[in-house]
Amino acid sequence: MKRSEKRGANVIVIGAGIVGMAAAYFLRSAGHSVTVLDADTPMAGATGASDGAVSVASKKPGVMMVLAKAARDFYVQLEADGLLRDLFHRRPTFMFARNELEANVLAAHGADLAKADVQVDELTVSEFARRIPGVSRNVVSVLAVPGDGHALGYQIVAHLLKLSDVTVVRHARAKRVRVENGKAVGVETDSGFFCGDAVLVAAGLGSADLVGLGNFICPRKGQIIITDREKDNEPALEGPLMSAAYLAAKRNFEASRKNPISLVIDPLRTGQFLIGGTREEGVDSRTTTAHYVSEILRQAMDIYPAMGRRRVIRTFSGVRTATVDGLPVVGFHPAITNVFVATGFEGDGICLGPLIGKTSASLMTGKQVDLDIASLSPSRFVSREGTDEPQPTAAADETINAATTGA
Numbered sequence: 001m002k003r004s005e006k007r008g009a010n011v012i013v014i015g016a017g018i019v020g021m022a023a024a025y026f027l028r029s030a031g032h033s034v035t036v037l038d039a040d041t042p043m044a045g046a047t048g049a050s051d052g053a054v055s056v057a058s059k060k061p062g063v064m065m066v067l068a069k070a071a072r073d074f075y076v077q078l079e080a081d082g083l084l085r086d087l088f089h090r091r092p093t094f095m096f097a098r099n100e101l102e103a104n105v106l107a108a109h110g111a112d113l114a115k116a117d118v119q120v121d122e123l124t125v126s127e128f129a130r131r132i133p134g135v136s137r138n139v140v141s142v143l144a145v146p147g148d149g150h151a152l153g154y155q156i157v158a159h160l161l162k163l164s165d166v167t168v169v170r171h172a173r174a175k176r177v178r179v180e181n182g183k184a185v186g187v188e189t190d191s192g193f194f195c196g197d198a199v200l201v202a203a204g205l206g207s208a209d210l211v212g213l214g215n216f217i218c219p220r221k222g223q224i225i226i227t228d229r230e231k232d233n234e235p236a237l238e239g240p241l242m243s244a245a246y247l248a249a250k251r252n253f254e255a256s257r258k259n260p261i262s263l264v265i266d267p268l269r270t271g272q273f274l275i276g277g278t279r280e281e282g283v284d285s286r287t288t289t290a291h292y293v294s295e296i297l298r299q300a301m302d303i304y305p306a307m308g309r310r311r312v313i314r315t316f317s318g319v320r321t322a323t324v325d326g327l328p329v330v331g332f333h334p335a336i337t338n339v340f341v342a343t344g345f346e347g348d349g350i351c352l353g354p355l356i357g358k359t360s361a362s363l364m365t366g367k368q369v370d371l372d373i374a375s376l377s378p379s380r381f382v383s384r385e386g387t388d389e390p391q392p393t394a395a396a397d398e399t400i401n402a403a404t405t406g407a
């Protein structure tokens with residue numbers, strides 16, 4: 001089906017996270033027969049163990065900011081069209097700095113957002129305190145991005161599963177894409193062989209071995225804390241409180257190697273708080289630790305002491321799929337005809353998932369797309385012949401690198 005107009009093709013999607021399920025939904029809507037294979041169950045990966053910030057504010061400058069703007073617009077459209085009714089909610093993001101180092105990061109980030117035509121409002125500390133009752137004065141600067149949003153990945157996937165009649169095969173771990181004459185003919189799993197005209201590899205971390213990305217993808221664990229609720233079904237604050245340390249970690253991962261904690265306090269619509277989190281490089285486990293949980297809570301209390309009244313009801317962790325150059329991997333596999341790859345979304349896959357799912361489905365069926373995703377192509381890691389050495393793209397600018405190290 002690669003770059004052709006073939007209708008009614010039989011597509012195998014590997015991975016029932018938000019990206020795989022969104023693509024499956026749009027492929028099925030376009031008239032194709034779709035089988036989704038998951039090694040475990042739908043939402044068993046990062047999609048079921050994450051927050052749901054649909055945020056442009058948090059993205060690093062460049063292609064990620066551009067994609068996030070388009071992804072946020074797509075959520076707005078899907079909500080208005082009814083496909084994701086009541087599953088996406090708009091809200092502002094508040095970004096704060098606690099010291100001079102963080103203030104430099106915040107100022108640079110605000111300038112990059114403004115350059116990308118994103119509305120950014122500067123708030124005084126008093127204005128911030130008025131909008132966020134209960135916040136402390138331990139901040140030196142604050143920026144707000146009014147147009148962000150929130151969606152829970154597991155709710156999106158559950159909804160798409162209910163709506164579409166794609167076949168989902170649980171506990172079918174893909175072992176290999178079977179290739180004949182340079183063309184994919186199906187997928188070998190531990191539950192047997194599934195033949196197909198095209199294969200979408202959207203298996204998060206599991207994608208690495210299937211398409212030769214083992215040297216370029218790694219796990220990055222995140223620990224999260226959940227509180228109880230004060231009122232039912234009403235967020236306690238207008239929007240999330242995002243530290244500049246979080247922005248620094250997103251702009252340049254080196255910033256969080258020394259201190260993996262980057263604070264975000266997210267008011268959920270249930271009335272609960274979701275407080276994150278960590279970025280623990282190379283860690284692929286779902287445990288939470290007293291060390292990080294206590295430090296996240298200490299930082300959260302320092303900024304928002306009003307939370308002290310809340311009960312902590314649960315902690316959990318999820319594992320992000322990170323890439324060596326900090327960008328997702330999306331596009332046709334350069335060496336195997338009819339294989340499309342969509343993985344490596346690190347902490348941005350809930351935001352980007354529906355848009356990338358739709359884009360993958362369109363490209364696989366030979367349609368043109370407006371989105372420029374050339375810089376995400378797997379060909380930056382995998383050549384026609386096999387796997388190349390990593391060639392990371394330039395990270396954030398030097399000023400930010402210097403300002404954020406150790407932030």
Ligand SMILES: Cc1cc2nc3c(=O)[nH]c(=O)nc-3n(C[C@H](O)[C@H](O)[C@H](O)COP(=O)(O)OP(=O)(O)OC[C@H]3O[C@@H](n4cnc5c(N)ncnc54)[C@H](O)[C@@H]3O)c2cc1C
Pocket residue numbers: 014015016017018019020037038039040041042043044045046047048049050051052053054153172173174175202203204205206207221222223224276277317318319320321342343344345346347348349350351352353
């Ligand atoms: C703590 C935390 C907080 C986050 N917060 C946010 C946020 O606020 N906003 C945001 O946009 N993003 C956030 N993310 C990131 C987001 O959750 C991920 O980027 C997104 O869920 C990735 O979706 P996916 O479909 O690519 O992969 P996954 O959800 O990981 O799905 C991959 C699926 O593939 C299956 N699989 C794996 N290997 C195989 C195989 N060999 N064969 C068959 N199936 C296989 C797995 O079982 C899984 O179901 C967060 C992540 C974490 C961990």
